[in-house]
Amino acid sequence: MLTVQVTSATFLPILVSPSDRAYSERNVLDEYFDDLAVAYSVGPPYGERLITWADLERIDLSRRDLRRRAANNLDSMLDTVRIHGQPPALMLSFQGLESSLVLADPFWDSLEGSVPGELVIGVPARDVVIMTGSASQAGIAKARRAVDRVFFAGGPHLLVQELLVRRRGDWEVY
Incomplete structure (x- = not known):
């Protein structure tokens, strides 16, 4: 498994299915609805690497701040x-x-x-x-x-x- 050291990055919220084998309990996943969850990708490029709980601890970022930063980044990309x-x-x-x-x-x-x-x-x-x-x-x-x-x-x-x-x-x- 590839290990990437996250120190400073931007984040993007991504919809995922918790039943997708690409994700595990190591990843930060927020329930969305039905069988969907929100994961957080580090990037750019986005979508290749999802944030783990260990990443949050390593960069001293709270889950709330991760959500806020990802949402703000998404909004800034809407154009x-x-x-x-x-x-x-x-x-x-x-x-x-x-x-x-x-x-x-x-x-x-x-x-x-x-x-x-x-x-x-x-x-x-x-x-x-x-x-x-x-x-x-x-x-x-x-x-x-x-x-x-x-x-x-x-x-x-x-x-x-x-x-x-x-x-x-x-x-x-x-």
Whole structure:
């Protein structure tokens, strides 16, 4: 196992599935909802190395400060998000860590009203987010197909097979 000494870095929150074998009790994981947790990546580049409890102790950083620094860093990177495709369903692009956007409330707040109905997303893997509106049956069908294809193909860092809907500022299963 590669050991990296973390002394000074920036952090990014990343959605993970606690059942993913890439993570263990050594990693700092915060429950999010259902079978999702928030892990913290050190970077850049982000996504290659997750913060462990030993890292926090070594750099004398509290869990609360880690959360705050990661959230602030995510917010500062939101101007790099790109939206691709045509309605009824759109793909998000965010440096291969698209699922981190689920945690970016200011981003989703800015998109309220931009799709027909409530915001609905598919987040089948760490690097895939597809967005549509709850009032678009074609968009919902396209998002479901995209999620199913990702799960059928398998691969690393699978997350959620269900679609999620944003209600009152929170995500829940659609």
